[in-house]
Amino acid sequence: MxxxxxxxxxxxxxxxxxxxxxxxxxxxLRKEGYNVKIVLTPDAKQFVSPLVAGVLSQNEVYSEFFVSQTVPIHVKLADADLVLVAPASYDFINKVAAGIADNVLLATVATTRAPVVLVPAMEERLWENKVLQENVRKLSEVMGYKIIEPEEGELASGKIGKGRMRNPEEIVKFVKKILDKKSLAGKTMVVTAGPTREYIDAVRFISNPASGKMGYAIAEEIRDRGGHVILIAGPTGLEKPVGVEFVQVESTEEMLNAVVENLEKAKALIMCAAPTDFKPVKRYDKKLKKDAKFEPKFEPTPDVLEITRKRYPDKIIIGFALETEFMVWNGVEKLRKKGLDMIVVNNPKTFGRDDIEAIIVDRGLKIWDIGKVSKRKLSKIIVDEVENFLIFDEKR
Ligand SMILES: Cc1cc2nc3c(=O)[nH]c(=O)nc-3n(C[C@H](O)[C@H](O)[C@H](O)COP(=O)(O)O)c2cc1C
Known part of the structure; x- marks a missing residue:
């Protein structure tokens, strides 16, 4: 170990x-070197035997609430590094969300400050039940619990539907990812940041006020999790982060070429840059005089996301969209059109600032209103999602 x-x-x-x-x-989990303590709900003892649970975990098994003890058992258990409930029943999830704590497992979840991971398993109709869905959302958003959503497959009833618990290997990978600080060791990711410039003459260009702060924060987050980052940046004025491979570009075309070249070696692209969408049809080599007669005409620059997706159909690609109106609608449009795995929609109000307002839409069209957070916090959310894609997508 x-x-x-x-x-x-x-x-x-x-x-x-x-x-x-x-x-x-x-x-x-034990094979991975964790000290595992199993807690069975009273009803779970009808499904698995405490004896087998004890042998497999090599620890005492907990189930009885009211036994003689000096410190309440749930308080001791709550001191763990992580609480995982797999499988988590319909009944259990709803009770947690209602604040009920009338068995050891419920009380442990209610007491702990460690990360909590719930892995639902139930019939499709229970999974789709609106009360349950509302409670899953509440536990994820209010409590920060991680929910490993069930998959489609054969259910206990023999029906096919969404409700089947994820397989144990995936669950253990997810736990490792949360507990191991270097969860991205050995993985390469391409991150783009900042604006691009399209020159009109030797010294003048069109661009946008993107600061690069968001992309740099994402690059640092991946680096801090042990990943190898290739940061492709337009001109930003920010200091190069240490410990990342840095590629400086200026125009959208240079950014496109750098992305296509480097993504070959990487698992994912996080396209945080704001490439300039137009370029002058003609670029003057010299500096134009103030009284020069010229009428600049513009044409679109190449679409980095669209071209990259066509070239790499199986890589994880996360896009950003800056929208001034209809944020969700426009975000979904862009996600679909460019075949993205996830899109982060934000508005121009936070250009250059340390905070950001964002809505995330993933390829399953799950919409997540992040609200106003620091760019550092958003970088953690985004990298968490990329890690989830890596775990749950077999083909990658
Ligand atoms: C054979 C059988 C299988 C069950 N399977 C599930 C299941 O997969 N998911 C679920 O949410 N409930 C299932 N239930 C219902 C729960 O066992 C029941 O709601 C129980 O009270 C949950 O207790 P607990 O959440 O305290 O463990 C099943 C019940 C039976 C009899």
Whole structure:
């Protein structure tokens, strides 16, 4: 085991047919070197035996709330590094969201300050139930819990639908990603940042006020998680971040060429730059005199995202869209047209600032209003999402 000290993972198992897969999660977590303590809801004991849970976790199994103890058991358990509930039943998720804590597992989740990961498993109609969906949203947005959404497949009833628990290997990868600080070790990502410039004559150009701060924050976040970053930047005036491979470009065409060349070696592109969309049809080599008679005409620059997606159909590509109106509508349009995995829509109000207002839309058309956050915080959210794409997309 590479880790210096064992990290404690509480694995909650609820009363679902998928409970047996929870035991496999325990086995795999232990194999990865985690100290796993299993907590069974009272009903879960009908589905898996505490004896097997104890053998697989090599630890005491917790289920009884009211036993003689000096410190309440849920308070001790809540001190773990992570609380994972796999499978999490319909009943359990709704109880957590309602603030109910009448068994050890519910009380542990309510008490802990560690990251909480819920892995639902249920019939499709339960997964689609509006109360459940509202509670999943609430737990994710208000409490910051991570929800590993179920997948389509055969359900306990024999029906096919969305509700099947993700497989244990994926769940364990997700946990590792949260607990291991260097979760992107060995992975290369291309990030673009800043504006591009399109010259009219030797000294004048058209451009936009993008500062590059968002792209630089994303590059630093990937670097801090152990990833290798190729940062392709237009002129920004920012200091080059240390520990990233840096490619300086000026025009949109140069940015396109650098992206196409470097994405070959990478898993994902986060296209945060604001390339200038138009360029003068004619560029004058000399500086035009003030009284020069000229009527500049413009033509579109190449579309970096569209061309890159055609060239690399299987890479993860995240786009940004700056919109002054109909943010969601325009964002969805761009996501679809350019075949993106996710788009971050923002407005021009935060050019150059340290904060940003954003709405994220992913390829499943899940819309996530982030509101106003620091660019550093948004970079963490975006890189988390990229990591999720990496875990759950087999083909990448
Ligand atoms: C055979 C059987 C299978 C079940 N499978 C699930 C399931 O996969 N998901 C779910 O949410 N509930 C399922 N239930 C219902 C839960 O077991 C029931 O709501 C239980 O009270 C949940 O308890 P807990 O959340 O405290 O563990 C199942 C019930 C039975 C009898």
């Amino acid at each position: 590479e880790r210096e000290e064992k990290r404690d993972v509480i694995l909650g198992i609820t009363a679902s047919i998928a409970a047996y897969k929870g035991l496999e999660v325990a086995r795999l």
